[in-house]
Amino acid sequence: MDEGNSEEAAFFELMNEYQLEVKDEIRNQISALETNLINGSEKSASALVRVEKYRDARRDMDKKIDTQYQRKLAEALDNHLTAIQRDHELKSQIEEKKIKNDAAYEEARRKEKALYEEKLRQEKAKAEAEAKLREEAERAAALEAERKAKEAADKLAAEASERVARAVAQQEAVGLHTDGSLANSSSQSEKIQSNKTKKSESAGDVVKAAKSALIVEQGRLQKFKEIDEKNREIHINFVQDFSSNERHVARLIRQIRGTKDNVRSKASELVKIFSNPACPQSISIAAFARKVVSHCESPDNAAFACAHVIVMVTSKMPHVMDVLLAEFHMACIFTVPKYIVYSKTAFESKEAYYKALGFQEDNGKIENVKDYLKRLESYMRLYGALVQTEPPGFQNAHGLKEGWAWLARFLNTLPANVYTAVALNAFLQMAGFGLFRRYRRQFQKILNVISEDYLGALKARGDSELKPIIAEIQSYIEDKKFLKEPEGRAMQDSLLSSVMVPESDHGYNQSNRYY
Structure with a gap:
């Protein structure tokens, strides 16, 4: 019985020692896990703090960028409005200049037309005056010719008795000469008319x-x-x-x-x-x-x-x-x-x-x-x-x-x-x-x-x-x-x-x- 009890006692002690070792190991692992959890929590807290700081910094940066963009946008809008106003002023100046030029052109054209009309009027008056002068000159020449013809007729009438025989002879000679001239003239006229006819016929054949x-x-x-x-x-x-x-x-x-x-x-x-x-x-x-x-x-x-x-x-x-x-x-x-x-x-x-x-x-x-x-x-x-x-x-x-x-x-x-x-x-x-x-x-x-x-x-x-x-x-x-x-x-x-x-x-x- 002593041997059996001693073996059981040894086994029991071994079991106690093993359980103590297991408990110590479990305790150590739990302690390590707790340490890890504490470290992870600290790291997470630190990361969250860094994220918050980055978010705040980013928000500040966005505000600065937005402010700068709004400033640039306002400047661009102001420049655009200024350019539009300048263009409107330039167009207004151009329109005013165009109106003035048109008015000047119309005035110049009106003056030119008036000068032209005046020139035509003067030319017409000059032509009428020249025509009147020509008419008067022709009338005077006609009167002079009539006077001379009357004088010549009176002179011929006074000398008629002396020149009858000679006038008859001359008239006969002139008649014969005239007949010959008329014959030649008729021949030439026929020749010219023939040439015209030929040319006319030729032109008719040429143009289709x-x-x-x-x-x-x-x-x-x-x-x-x-x-x-x-x-x-x-x-x-x-x-x-x-x-x-x-x-x-x-x-x-x-x-x-x-x-x-x-x-x-x-x-x-x-x-x-x-x-x-x-x-x-x-x-x-x-x-x-x-x-x-x-x-x-x-x-x-x-x-x-x-x-x-x-x-x-x-x-x-x-x-x-x-x-x-x-x-x-x-x-x-x-x-x-x-x-x-x-x-x-x-x-x-x-x-x-x-x-x-x-x-x-x-x-x-x-x-x-x-x-x-x-x-x-x-x-x-x-x-x-x-x-x-x-x-x-x-x-x-x-x-x-x-x-x-x-x-x-x-x-x-x-x-x-x-x-x-x-x-x-x-x-x-x-x-x-x-x-x-x-x-x-x-x-x-x-x-x-x-x-x-x-x-x-x-x-x-x-x-x-x-x-x-x-x-x-x-x-x-x-x-x-x-x-x-x-x-x-x-x-x-x-x-x-x-x-x-x-x-x-x-x-x-x-x-x-x-x-």
Whole structure:
């Protein structure tokens, strides 16, 4: 029993020692955990304190930045308002200066007009005085002549008895001489009349055109001549330079593009220029006609858009159309339509004949046929675009009716050659669609005449250079291209890139067509 008790006692002691060690270890771990918790709490508290300090510092910094931003914003606003006020003051000064300049200009113009009127009045008074003096001088001369005639008659009556026989003899001699002179004079008169008749017949053979077309052309050229003479008188009598007005017209025409807003705005600006009292209307009209026709040669010429502007302008000012058409006729005889045949008796040289056709001369050298045909096509494209242009709300004074008349006169009077072929092709390309929509079967009959008679006459010439243009006209008729609206005919709502930068060929290369 003592051994058993001693073992149990030893085991018990071992168990107590183990439990004490476990408790000490647990106590140590708890103490370490408490220490760690205390340290973590202190660190957390320290971190929170640092965060609070950073937040306070950040808040102070934000306040400073916000204050600086508000200050800069206030300064910028103040500068902006100051700039606006300065601009308003500058504009006010400019307006005041403009008003003063306008007033000075009006005053100067009024004085100039008064001087001109006074000059005219003085010239009129001087002319009347001179006419009165001439009339008095003529009356005095007539009275003197009458007195001398009476004296001569009295003298002859006194000597009548002595000179009867001699007077009879002289009268007979004079009669015979007069008969001979009359015979010679009659012969010369007949010769002159014959030469005039020959020249007239030669001129009739040289100019190929319908009589009605020539009459209309003459009327338009007469109106153009009247405006031109009026402008010359203005330039002589007025010292003012109107070149800036002409440059403005040219700039507006160059800026024409194929959009509704563009053509509407350009037409409106041109009408304002015509109505501007600072420049005589005849000056502006002549500049408009000249610049429109010369713009045909420009590579960026938008024919349909330009035609819209022409119709919009002339619908408000119809008399401008005749001046413009006269300018067309002088630049391109095929817009009449008219053709001139070469004749040695009618022209001093070939150069004179080419000039009559419309060839341009540069440094004494006539341009080549290729350049002439390119210009001819440009003129006819714009003319063809003009006759079929009918903007909504505007009246075309030279519309499809005139285009139909042009086509009939062309086929009835003009010969078939490369010049007329180029003119006809350009006209059909631009106006064919509109003519077909208006005249339908009649237009198709005209196309049949062109296909059978005109193209037949071209082919009969046997010229290989005519083949491209013959093929193009034939393709236009056979493929019924007149059913398709030409590109650019309808004005667009907005400016597209294709309008801003048009393609160089528009489906074909103009520089390598049939020239």
